[in-house]
Amino acid sequence: MGDNKWSQLWLDYEAKKGAAKNAEEDKLRIDFEGFDPENRVIKSAVKELNKAFTDTDKKIVISFVRNDEIKKEGYSACGVIGGSDNRKVDADTTELVVSSSDENGALYGAFHIIRSKLMGEDLSCLCATKAPSNPLRMMNHWDNMDGSIERGYSGRSFFYENDDIVINERTVDYARLMASIGINGVVINNVNVKWAASDLITTRFFDKVKELSDIFGDYGIKLYLSLNFASPIEIGGLSICDPLDKEVIEWWKNKIKEVYEHLPELGGFLVKADSEGRPGPFTYGRTQADGANMLGDIIAPYGGIIIWRCFVYNCTQDWRDTKTDRARAGYDYFKGLDGEYHDNVILQIKNGPMDFQIREPISPLIGGLTRTNQMLEVQIAQEYTGHQIDLCYLIPMFKEILEFKTYCAEENDTVADVVSGRTMGNSLAGMAAVINTGNDYNWTGNDLAAANLYGFGRLAYDTDLDSEEIAREWVKLTFNLEKELEDKLVDMLLNSREIYEKYTSPLGIGWMVTPGDHYGPSVDGYEYSRWGTYHRADHLGLGVDRTDKGTGYAQQYYPENAQMYNDPKTCPENLLLFFHHIPYTWKLKSGQSLIQYIYDVHFEGYSKAQELLESWKSFEGKVPERTYNCVMHRFEMQVNNAHEWCDQVNSYFYRKSGIPDEKNRPIY
Ligand code: GCV
Numbered sequence: 001m002g003d004n005k006w007s008q009l010w011l012d013y014e015a016k017k018g019a020a021k022n023a024e025e026d027k028l029r030i031d032f033e034g035f036d037p038e039n040r041v042i043k044s045a046v047k048e049l050n051k052a053f054t055d056t057d058k059k060i061v062i063s064f065v066r067n068d069e070i071k072k073e074g075y076s077a078c079g080v081i082g083g084s085d086n087r088k089v090d091a092d093t094t095e096l097v098v099s100s101s102d103e104n105g106a107l108y109g110a111f112h113i114i115r116s117k118l119m120g121e122d123l124s125c126l127c128a129t130k131a132p133s134n135p136l137r138m139m140n141h142w143d144n145m146d147g148s149i150e151r152g153y154s155g156r157s158f159f160y161e162n163d164d165i166v167i168n169e170r171t172v173d174y175a176r177l178m179a180s181i182g183i184n185g186v187v188i189n190n191v192n193v194k195w196a197a198s199d200l201i202t203t204r205f206f207d208k209v210k211e212l213s214d215i216f217g218d219y220g221i222k223l224y225l226s227l228n229f230a231s232p233i234e235i236g237g238l239s240i241c242d243p244l245d246k247e248v249i250e251w252w253k254n255k256i257k258e259v260y261e262h263l264p265e266l267g268g269f270l271v272k273a274d275s276e277g278r279p280g281p282f283t284y285g286r287t288q289a290d291g292a293n294m295l296g297d298i299i300a301p302y303g304g305i306i307i308w309r310c311f312v313y314n315c316t317q318d319w320r321d322t323k324t325d326r327a328r329a330g331y332d333y334f335k336g337l338d339g340e341y342h343d344n345v346i347l348q349i350k351n352g353p354m355d356f357q358i359r360e361p362i363s364p365l366i367g368g369l370t371r372t373n374q375m376l377e378v379q380i381a382q383e384y385t386g387h388q389i390d391l392c393y394l395i396p397m398f399k400e401i402l403e404f405k406t407y408c409a410e411e412n413d414t415v416a417d418v419v420s421g422r423t424m425g426n427s428l429a430g431m432a433a434v435i436n437t438g439n440d441y442n443w444t445g446n447d448l449a450a451a452n453l454y455g456f457g458r459l460a461y462d463t464d465l466d467s468e469e470i471a472r473e474w475v476k477l478t479f480n481l482e483k484e485l486e487d488k489l490v491d492m493l494l495n496s497r498e499i500y501e502k503y504t505s506p507l508g509i510g511w512m513v514t515p516g517d518h519y520g521p522s523v524d525g526y527e528y529s530r531w532g533t534y535h536r537a538d539h540l541g542l543g544v545d546r547t548d549k550g551t552g553y554a555q556q557y558y559p560e561n562a563q564m565y566n567d568p569k570t571c572p573e574n575l576l577l578f579f580h581h582i583p584y585t586w587k588l589k590s591g592q593s594l595i596q597y598i599y600d601v602h603f604e605g606y607s608k609a610q611e612l613l614e615s616w617k618s619f620e621g622k623v624p625e626r627t628y629n630c631v632m633h634r635f636e637m638q639v640n641n642a643h644e645w646c647d648q649v650n651s652y653f654y655r656k657s658g659i660p661d662e663k664n665r666p667i668y
Contacts, residue, residue, distance in 0.1 A: 006170055007442045009450055010477035011180055016118045017055045027060060028053045031087060034066025040218045041103035045110040048176065052114045059093040060123070062113065064106050067099040073184070073220075074131030075100040075109030077116075079124040094124045104184065104220035108461070111180040119476045130462060134420050136346075136375060136430025137460035138185035138224070139178065140270065141437075145189070145196040151381045151518075153388040154438030154445035159188055163196040165208035170439075171215050179219035181457025186221055187432075188212065191272035191309065193228035198235055200225050201255060206262035213265050222267035224307070229271060229291065230279035231255065242284035243294040252298050260302040268304035269295065270348070275312045288312065288333060289340040296345040305428060307375070308341075310334050310349045310365060317532040325544070325551035326532030327353035330365045335556075339371035346373040346428045351401045353553070354533065356384050356434075357510035358501045359397075361565065361575055364556035367406030367418045373426050376401070376419040379434040380452040384510075385500060387519045388436060388445035390638040391612060392500045393493035395455040395467040402463050407558035416463045431460040446634045447627045450478065451493055468494060479623050492615055499612065503605025503642040505649075507597075508578030509535050509543060512649065520641055521648040535577070539656055541584055541594070543577035554579055584657045598653050599661045602646040609635075609642035 008014075030049060035042050042064065049062055070076060080095040089095045098109035108130070116126055142150040143157035145164070158170050178186065188209075189197045199205055213223040232238040232251045242248055259266065273280030273291055281291035292308040299306060313329035330353055341347065347369065352360025356379040366374060378398055385392040402416035412422045421429035433456045437443045444450045454477075455470045471493045475486050504521070505512045511533045515525040526533045536544050546553035547566045554565040564570045568580045573589060576582060584595035592600065613635035620628055651668040654660070661667055 005441070006173065006439075007447075008173070009177055009443060010118075010454055010474060011052075011114075011177060012478075013052050013054070013118070015480070016477075027056050027058065029059075029061045031061060031063040033063060033087075035064045035103070035106060039103055041107050041220050044176075044179070044218045044220075045103075045107045048107075048114065048180075049110050052117060059090070061087070061089045061093055061095045062110070063087055063089075063095060063097045064109075065097055065099045066101065068101045070099055070101045070105060070129075071131035072102060072135075073100075073104045073108065073182075074129070075105040075112065076129040077109045077112045077126055078128070079122075079126040081124050096123060096126065107179055107220050108182055114180070115473070115477065119473065132182060132461045133416065133463040134375075134430035134460050135427050136185055136432070137183050137457065138187065138375075138430065138432040139183055139435045140187045140191070140226075140377070140432050141435055142190040142192075142381070143188065144192075144194075145200075149438055150190050150192060151379075151383040151434070152438045153382060154436065154443060154449075155440035156438055158437070158439040159212075165205060165212065167208065167211050167215070171212065174437075175216050175219040175221060177453075178221055178457065181454055182461030183457050184221055185224055185267055185432075186216060187224040187226055187270045187307075189226045191226045191270060192276070192278060193226050193272075197226070198228045198231060201227070201231065201259050202235060203262075206259075210263055213263055217265055222265065223263075224267040225269055227269040227271050227295070228279070229273045229281075233279075240284070241279060243281050243286050243291045244284070249294060249298070252295065256295075256298050256302065256304075260304070264302075266302075266304060268299055268306055268344075270307045270309070271295070272309045272311065275309065276315050280312075287337055287340075289337040292345045292347075293340070293342045296342040300342075300344050305344045305346060307346045307348050307432075309377070310347050310363075311355075311377075313532060315532065316530045318530070319528050319534060322536075323551060324532070325546060325553050327546060327553045328551060328556065329353075330363055331368055331556045334365055335368050337372075338369045341372045343373075344428065346375050348375050348377045348432060350377045350379075351398075354510060358385055358392075358497070358504060359506075359508050359574055359578075360510065361508070361578060362401055362404045362406070362415060364553075364561075366415050367408035367413065367423070367558075368556065370408055370424065373428040374419060375428075375430045375432055376415065377432045377434070378456070380449075380456050381434045381436040382449065382452075383434075383518050384513060385497075386638065386641070388449040389519070389634045390500055390609075390641060391446070391448055391492065391496040391635070392452075393448075393455070393467075393471060393496045394452050395459060395470050396494065396497055398456070398459055399467050402459075405561075407560045420463065431456075433460075441626070442630065447478075447623075447631055448493070450474070481619075481622060485619065485622055488615060488618065492612055495608070496612070499605055499608040501605070502601045503609060503645045506601050507543075507573065508575035510578070511535065521645045523648060523652040536581060537653070537656055539658070541582050541586070542653070542656075543581045544579070545581045546579045550581070584653070584659055593659075595653060595657050595659045596662055599650050599663075599665070599667070602650050603665060606639075606642040606646040609639050613639050 076099045082091045100106045145160045147156045147161045230241045232241045274282040296306045310330045417423045451474045454474045471490045512523045514520045514522045586594045654667045
């Protein structure tokens with residue numbers, strides 16, 4: 001770590017140096033068979049290995065071997081004891097052979113070796129064969145060009161300052177970190193494209209975007225831009241942006257030609273249209289497919305793709321209207337157009353039908369679409385899950401999402417199957433995360449939130465990894481802890497999502513957050529607003545009736561799931577209030593009444609948050625002081641937050657229901 005201005009996170013070779021600290025460069029030899037050592041990605045792999053292996057006391061040869069049988073971006077990384085004769089490796093040397101069919105695979109193989117080394121594994125025994133589960137593994141930045149970050153909890157943007165692009169060593173470190181976890185696409189600007197960001201596709205910024213694109217390209221990452229659908233008006237001087245208008249289409253043709261002249265490696269565009277005030281095809285009576293296909297057709301000759309977000313809903317709803325259900329919106333708007341989207345268009349779908357709550361059902365659109373490229377969007381920026389103040393390790397949530405059986409096909413019908421392209425045999429598919437980084441020293445505000453950054457990449461590359469395995473890897477790579485503390489930290493991470501859920505908004509009800517900011521409780525904060533996020537509590541009960549007798553949302557699933565959700569007896573209890581309006585006296589499977597559960601779970605969540613803080617005390621002196629203090633400060637805030645949630649939610653429901661707590665704890 002030394003005097004660095006930012007942490008190296010899980011690539012901190014200095015902090016992981018073993019006993020033999022004298023760098024002897026000739027102890028590491030790198031050979032190539034079928035790969036050009038001058039290739040930019042191969043050069044990055046070599047540079048990284050040289051950095052990581054400066055402390056080795058053994059003779060090591062790493063051979064990159066091209067093998068066309070290995071899947072795209074996959075690799076095998078194996079130790080050959082005693083070295084192989086055909087590559088002239090001495091018997092006292094450890095040889096590691098990285099085989100892959102392309103440069104990205106070679107780079108990921110190199111990072112696999114580095115990971116194994118940093119975790120103290122015996123490299124001569126290494127034998128791993130991997131191929132990415134998802135073709136597209138992307139990070140979405142919601143960074144604005146003034147340096148602010150929408151829903152950012154880790155400082156300011158490291159990409160922008162004062163309406164300009166910043167490029168420095170941190171940019172390179174960012175690319176290294178992303179490549180090390182298998183990320184191959186990055187969208188560098190907020191989906192809400194406003195002000196200077198609309199100019200990212202103009203000569204004002206082409207040179208710097210190209211520089212960024214080159215840095216990413218060295219690490220096998222494609223750069224993407226979020227696009228302003230109203231560009232023809234805002235930067236083109238036209239009066240409309242109707243996707244079927246000839247003049248508009250001509251304008252886009254010229255614009256995209258110009259863009260690709262300057263940014264030949266651009267991956268394509270991400271578009272948020274007709275959502276939360278953003279412009280889109282609806283203004284002109286056109287469909288989402290009309291908008292996406294128009295751009296898709298124009299970008300196709302350049303090999304680009306259009307990633308079109310499905311987060312489209314009415315955000316000017318009247319709370320008195322109980323039939324309009326925001327949860328239905330994605331499916332209602334997009335399902336009817338299934339099959340109409342062109343081949344280079346992908347629909348990007350948030351994991352739940354609402355908006356990144358601590359627990360939501362899976363969006364019925366995923367797998368509901370059977371003839372459309374689709375990818376999953378999750379959020380590791382902790383907008384509704386504690387702002388990177390509260391500990392909330394999200395990988396268990398993502399695993400649940402991926403494992404959900406949609407019933408969209410006879411086999412290969414889980415979300416993981418659909419978004420990987422396995423269900424439909426399509427190659428434009430994958431996973432994207434709204435990223436949790438900023439320019440804080442530790443990148444993620446809370447040092448422990450880096451587990452989500454690391455975990456998302458690892459999971460997107462290999463959806464078979466389990467949450468604990470990922471947590472353990474991250475802990476081992478980040479800290480130097482004895483086994484007991486390592487286990488303790490892994491446990492803290494694994495339990496953290498449920499703890500957060502307990503003291504906030506359990507049973508799938510969600511929301512009840514402070515409007516706008518979304519941290520801390522405000523039970524009725526959104527109840528009488530236009531945003532469509534209601535809990536519908538009255539003196540008898542709570543929850544939203546989304547059954548066939550209510551909004552009908554449950555019927556958007558395939559019959560197996562629709563039936564399960566429609567009946568409160570078969571609906572998974574942790575989603576009960578998402579689908580049903582339930583009386584406070586309703587008996588849960590545990591025998592507790594709903595109201596007693598609300599009281600108990602909030603007290604329990606608060607007390608578990610206190611336990612997390614207590615547990616962290618045992619890490620004093622065992623992790624760097626900066627980390628210890630940063631995390632301790634956040635646990636203190638988390639405990640206050642949990643206290644506030646517990647008291648406000650319990651008092652609110654006591655006052656509404658008039659039913660006292662069986663255990664007579666203080667409720668206000
Ligand atoms: C980028 C939620 C967030 C917004 C975000 C939006 C989206 O509504 O609160 O900040 O805007 O989702 O995903 O587009």
